[in-house]
Amino acid sequence: xxxxxxxxxxxxxxxxxxxxxxKFCGVTAAGLGLGAGGAARIAQxxxxxxxxxxxxxxxxxxTCCSESFIRSAHPLVSDVVLSMxxxxxxxxxxxxxxxxxxxxxxxTRETYRGRxxxxxxxxxxxxxxxxxxxxxxxxxxxxxxxMAADSAAVIAWGSCASWGCVQxxxxxxxxxxxxxxxxxxxxxxxxxxxxPIAEVMTGVISYLLTFDRFPELDLQGRxxxxxxxxxHDKCYRRxxxxxxxxxxxxDDDAARRGHCLYKMGCKGPTTYNACSTTGWNExxxxxxxxxxxxxGCSEDGFWDKGPFYERLSTINQFGIEANADIVxxxxxxxxxxxxxxxxxxxxxxxxxxxxxxxxKE
Amino acid sequence: xxVTTPNGFTLNDAGRRVVVDPVTRIEGHxxxxxNVDEANVIRNAVSTGTMWRGIELILKGRDPRDxxxxxxxxxxxxxxxxxxxxxxxxxxxxxxxxxxxxxSIRNIxxxxxxxxxxxxxxxxxxxLDWVDVVSALSADPKAxxxxxxxxxxxxxxxxxxxxxxxxxxxxxxxxxQLGPFKNGYWGHPAYRLPPEANLMAVAxxxxxxxxxxxxxxxxxxxxxxxxHPNWLVGGVPCAINLDGAGAVGAVNIERLNLVSSIxxxxxxxxxxxxxxxxIAIAGFYKDWQYGGGLSSTSVLAYGDIPDRANDYSPSNLxxxxxxxxNGELTRIHPVDLTDPEQxxxxxxxxxxxxxxxxxxxxxxxxxxxxxxxxxxxxxVENRRIETLDESAKYSYLKAPRWRGHAMxxxxxxxxxxxxxxxxxxxxxxxxxxxRQLDLPVGxxxxxxxxxxxxxxxxxxxxxxxxxxxxxxxxxLKAGDLNTANTTKWAPATWPASAKGVGFTEAPRxxxxxxxxxxxxxxxxxxxxxxxxxxxxxxDPAGAIxxxxxxxxxxxxADPQQPLEVLRTLHSFDPCLACSTHILTPEGxxxxxxxxx
Numbered sequence: 001x002x003x004x005x006x007x008x009x010x011x012x013x014x015x016x017x018x019x020x021x022x023k024f025c026g027v028t029a030a031g032l033g034l035g036a037g038g039a040a041r042i043a044q045x046x047x048x049x050x051x052x053x054x055x056x057x058x059x060x061x062x063t064c065c066s067e068s069f070i071r072s073a074h075p076l077v078s079d080v081v082l083s084m085x086x087x088x089x090x091x092x093x094x095x096x097x098x099x100x101x102x103x104x105x106x107x108t109r110e111t112y113r114g115r116x117x118x119x120x121x122x123x124x125x126x127x128x129x130x131x132x133x134x135x136x137x138x139x140x141x142x143x144x145x146x147m148a149a150d151s152a153a154v155i156a157w158g159s160c161a162s163w164g165c166v167q168x169x170x171x172x173x174x175x176x177x178x179x180x181x182x183x184x185x186x187x188x189x190x191x192x193x194x195x196p197i198a199e200v201m202t203g204v205i206s207y208l209l210t211f212d213r214f215p216e217l218d219l220q221g222r223x224x225x226x227x228x229x230x231x232h233d234k235c236y237r238r239x240x241x242x243x244x245x246x247x248x249x250x251d252d253d254a255a256r257r258g259h260c261l262y263k264m265g266c267k268g269p270t271t272y273n274a275c276s277t278t279g280w281n282e283x284x285x286x287x288x289x290x291x292x293x294x295x296g297c298s299e300d301g302f303w304d305k306g307p308f309y310e311r312l313s314t315i316n317q318f319g320i321e322a323n324a325d326i327v328x329x330x331x332x333x334x335x336x337x338x339x340x341x342x343x344x345x346x347x348x349x350x351x352x353x354x355x356x357x358x359x360k361e
Numbered sequence: 362x363x364v365t366t367p368n369g370f371t372l373n374d375a376g377r378r379v380v381v382d383p384v385t386r387i388e389g390h391x392x393x394x395x396n397v398d399e400a401n402v403i404r405n406a407v408s409t410g411t412m413w414r415g416i417e418l419i420l421k422g423r424d425p426r427d428x429x430x431x432x433x434x435x436x437x438x439x440x441x442x443x444x445x446x447x448x449x450x451x452x453x454x455x456x457x458x459x460x461x462x463x464x465s466i467r468n469i470x471x472x473x474x475x476x477x478x479x480x481x482x483x484x485x486x487x488x489l490d491w492v493d494v495v496s497a498l499s500a501d502p503k504a505x506x507x508x509x510x511x512x513x514x515x516x517x518x519x520x521x522x523x524x525x526x527x528x529x530x531x532x533x534x535x536x537x538q539l540g541p542f543k544n545g546y547w548g549h550p551a552y553r554l555p556p557e558a559n560l561m562a563v564a565x566x567x568x569x570x571x572x573x574x575x576x577x578x579x580x581x582x583x584x585x586x587x588x589h590p591n592w593l594v595g596g597v598p599c600a601i602n603l604d605g606a607g608a609v610g611a612v613n614i615e616r617l618n619l620v621s622s623i624x625x626x627x628x629x630x631x632x633x634x635x636x637x638x639x640i641a642i643a644g645f646y647k648d649w650q651y652g653g654g655l656s657s658t659s660v661l662a663y664g665d666i667p668d669r670a671n672d673y674s675p676s677n678l679x680x681x682x683x684x685x686x687n688g689e690l691t692r693i694h695p696v697d698l699t700d701p702e703q704x705x706x707x708x709x710x711x712x713x714x715x716x717x718x719x720x721x722x723x724x725x726x727x728x729x730x731x732x733x734x735x736x737x738x739x740x741v742e743n744r745r746i747e748t749l750d751e752s753a754k755y756s757y758l759k760a761p762r763w764r765g766h767a768m769x770x771x772x773x774x775x776x777x778x779x780x781x782x783x784x785x786x787x788x789x790x791x792x793x794x795x796r797q798l799d800l801p802v803g804x805x806x807x808x809x810x811x812x813x814x815x816x817x818x819x820x821x822x823x824x825x826x827x828x829x830x831x832x833x834x835x836x837l838k839a840g841d842l843n844t845a846n847t848t849k850w851a852p853a854t855w856p857a858s859a860k861g862v863g864f865t866e867a868p869r870x871x872x873x874x875x876x877x878x879x880x881x882x883x884x885x886x887x888x889x890x891x892x893x894x895x896x897x898x899x900d901p902a903g904a905i906x907x908x909x910x911x912x913x914x915x916x917x918a919d920p921q922q923p924l925e926v927l928r929t930l931h932s933f934d935p936c937l938a939c940s941t942h943i944l945t946p947e948g949x950x951x952x953x954x955x956x957x
Contacts, residue, residue, distance in 0.1 A: 015529060050538075051536070053538070058390070060414050061437075061938065062388075062434050062435060062436050062437040062438075062938045063388045063389070063436065063437045063438050063938065064434070064436075064437020064438075064440060064589055065437070067437050067438055067440065067587075067588045068437075068588055070481075070485075070570065070573065070574065071573075071574040071577065071587065071588075072574070073574060076571055077570060077571075077574075078567050078570045078571055081540055081541065082529070082533055082540070082567075085540075086538040086540045087541050088538070088539075088540060088543055090541060091383055091385050091386075091387075092386065092388070092486075093386065093541045094385050094386065094541045094543070094544075094545075095385075095386075095489045095494070095541060095542050095543075095544070095545030095546070096385065096543065096544035096545050096546075097381055097383060097385040097386070097923065097927055098380065098381040098383070098384070098923060099380075099921075100544040100545075100546075101385055101544065102383075103544060104543055104544055128731070128733050130744075131733055132412065132413045132414075132733075132757075133390065133411070133412045134390070134411045134412070134746065135382065135383040135390040135411060135412075136382050136383055136745070137380070137382050137392065137411075137745050137746035137747065138744055138745040138746070139744060142744060165434070166414075166416060166419065166431060166434040167414040167415060167416070167419070169419045169431075170419065171418065172419075173415035173418050173419070173731075174413065174414060174415055176414075194434065194589060195437060195588055195589065198574075236610075237610070249847045249850065250593060250595070250596065250598060250600075250844075250845040250847050251596065251600050251843060251844050251845035251847065255600040255611070256600040256601070256602040256605065256607065256611050256842070257602065257605070257607025257608075257610060258600075258602075258607045258610015258611055259607070259610075275586075280581050280585065280586035280587070281574070281577060281578045281580075281581035281587055282574070282578070284581035284582060284619070285582055285586065286585055286586060287584075287585030287586055287591050288585070289585060289610075290581070290582065290583060290584055290585035290586075290590075290591065290599045290612075291585075291591075291598040291599040291600050291611065291612075292584070292585055292591035292593065292598035292599075295430060295591075297589075303419075303431070307423070307424035307426070307427050308424075308426075308427045309424070309426055309427070
């Protein structure tokens with residue numbers, strides 16, 4: 001092992017100018033919504049830190065989180081992997097296989113005890129004594145516990161690691177559980193979604209490496225900066241919801257005018273994520289923009305909340321908004337704080353001071 | 362001892378046992394065990410899927426219109442292809458016809474996946490089997506530039522550019538933190554590229570990593586996001602509005618222009634970067650003719666990319682279909698997914714149980730009872746499997762067979778079929794490539810041939826993206842804006858009981874879903890997936906699948922550094938999350954564990 005360099009040393013020696021470096025810090029700070037002074041804070045952090053080793057384990061999953069991660073446009077994933085961190089283990093991308101790959105796990109535990117980040121994609125099945133997932137010939141749950149024990153912090157990528165996701169949907173034949181049920185006593189951040197948005201993933205990583213701490217988390221362990229508001233709160237079709245203009249069937253006139261998809265089963269009113277603001281694939285679109293309701297894929301248990309095309313409730317013809325929010329909120333099992341009728345609440349909130357932020361948790 | 366399998370391979374497990382687990386740079390979890398003789402030649406190969414998720418069991422009792430979302434989560438790498446297969450299966454079951462625009466848009470989505478998946482596979486999952494990253498450090502940037510410019514008009518090719526890449530790579534390696542390149546097989550004697558070709562390939566590895574995210578924006582336009590875009594039974598969810606009120610909330614000329622520009626950029630990247638690299642790299646490995654496996658005797662494709670909507674007969678499919686068995690390349694058998702005699706799955710060596718394990722079952726009659734049991738010769742120490750026993754059950758994959766034959770599926774199978782059928786779209790580029798490399802047709806039946814076919818197919822798919830985009834525009838110009846048929850959207854319009862099948866050609870090969878719907882709910886759902894064909898364990902007769910066959914007789918320079926093994930396995934682009942599944946028609950799954 002050579003001595004670890006700082007991020008700044010690495011990129012300067014890669015031929016990036018000081019100016020280019022500062023520009024990168026500015027873009028990253030803007031992307032994270034850090035406001036004035038953010039770029040300078042990022043620059044300072046990156047100038048003084050070696051690349052943090054990251055071990056990225058895969059359990060029961062479909063690799064959509066890795067695929068999303070490499071879609072990141074700012075920062076580019078090539079910069080993340082070559083300059084921001086040291087991705088020492090990741091089944092999907094690593095050159096080594098077999099015992100050479102396994103050796104990296106042991107070596108990382110030894111060399112970087114308490115100083116590496118454990119990123120987990122997928123989850124561990126507990127049925128069949130753990131043998132429903134056995135990379136390296138051993139139950140994944142064993143490797144997961146071992147690698148978590150000496151890590152500095154754990155990132156749960158996606159809905160599999162955060163909640164269980166599709167393999168944990170009823171009847172959960174493999175006994176798949178979210179990773180925080182087998183990892184305890186470690187700082188753990190959940191970045192749910194099926195998959196999460198690419199720039200949310202790299203944003204969480206950048207934040208962690210820049211500020212040496214997790215961003216503010218909600219009660220469920222999600223970063224507030226990306227998961228504190230509902231898709232519905234920021235949806236550009238919200239005006240049509242408020243006006244009672246709904247798509248009644250796919251490809252009807254209302255669909256062609258971009259009306260609200262609530263009656264098509266859209267789960268936007270009960271889903272906390274950044275899709276309607278950050279957007280997907282460098283802001284190209286998000287599900288509602290492309291004419292399909294939100295599936296609620298970042299919510300715990302979203303597979304088992306009834307068919308996707310069923311409305312959140314039967315709408316009474318008066319008080320549509322209130323009804324949508326109350327029933328939707330109840331259906332999603334969130335506490336009532338987050339589900340007051342939106343019209344009243346949004347006005348009230350606007351009048352409140354910014355600091356009095358009663359989050360919907 | 363030595364045995365000859367019914368499909369003509371000689372297996373000998375007398376030599377030293379070598380285990381490769383985890384096999385990396387794939388989707389999911391795969392284990393390979395080998396026996397090598399005194400000359401380090403592979404004489405026995407055992408392919409094991411080491412994960413199981415049970416998606417089909419989870420589908421039971423759900424709304425058929427939701428099945429695409431569940432099955433899409435089988436795999437996030439070939440994202441979308443299971444969803445497309447699923448909506449086709451449901452439409453086939455319920456007799457739903459889709460609009461012409463929906464067919465064009467679905468084809469654009471599927472072809473976009475083919476282009477993206479093949480490109481990412483070549484550079485990020487496969488290239489490091491051929492490209493020595495550390496050797497690139499001693500490349501001369503000027504000579505690298507000359508090499509690149511002799512191969513392609515791609516503009517990023519100046520000496521200064523390669524000098525920067527080399528400097529970047531040098532600093533990265535000198536930092537001592539090698540990240541994804543840590544513990545790679547650098548300096549392995551099987552690497553043959555000169556330093557300049559390695560440097561060029563590393564530069565393109567990075568370029569492709571940055572570019573691939575652009576291709577899938579097509580999925581975002583029509584499906585809202587990638588990975589895992591949205592689909593719809595009866596059509597596509599994105600409405601089209603060219604000039605009416607609210608057109609900004611639908612697919613309009615700006616969105617269509619975005620798609621068109623991405624098609625152009627992707628086509629340029631494939632033609633100016635991917636294919637020239639493929640040909641250049643292949644040129645240095647021409648005599649590495651291992652890994653043919655089943656490709657010269659038994660290949661299978663279902664066909665895909667229907668030209669006109671709702672017609673899934675072979676003559677309307679732009680991708681080849683059919684089966685070749687016994688090496689009779691001139692005799693193409695038609696494939697019927699509904700015929701119980703054709704496709705069957707066996708479990709004699711899989712961690713499942715049947716009433717009679719000598720028999721195979723058609724997917725409509727599929728029975729799965731999970732049964733994890735290790736054979737008497739396997740070794741387990743401290744909850745770690747050291748060795749498996751292939752005489753017993755040894756994989757979470759079932760063994761699918763076509764009329765009793767183990768088959769290879771995927772780009773090479775498709776190109777062999779297209780070539781054998783004399784289809785000029787497949788035959789001519791193949792012949793041109795062989796001419797360029799000065800290789801005979803027989804060279805196709807190899808690891809290299811498999812990798813080359815994937816590159817050719819990527820170019821073909823890019824061309825077809827343009828074809829279907831133009832077709833969509835022509836249809837819009839003619840005044841047809843329809844994207845969904847919702848006449849049978851309501852469950853009340855469905856028959857009380859019905860069964861059907863949907864199929865696609867996924868990037869990794871032939872894919873089909875079989876479904877039964879009872880009283881508006883899914884009663885039975887079975888997927889038979891490309892990697893289940895290719896990574897299949899043995900069947901009751903002892904025939905071996907494509908992975909195991911392809912690894913045989915390959916010499917290893919150093920069994921401790923299984924580079925040649927990775928080379929051949931990666932040429933199939935394995936996807937293990939896809940390939941393992943379960944369904945118990947009676948509803949309750951039974952799991953029993955015996956470790957003898």
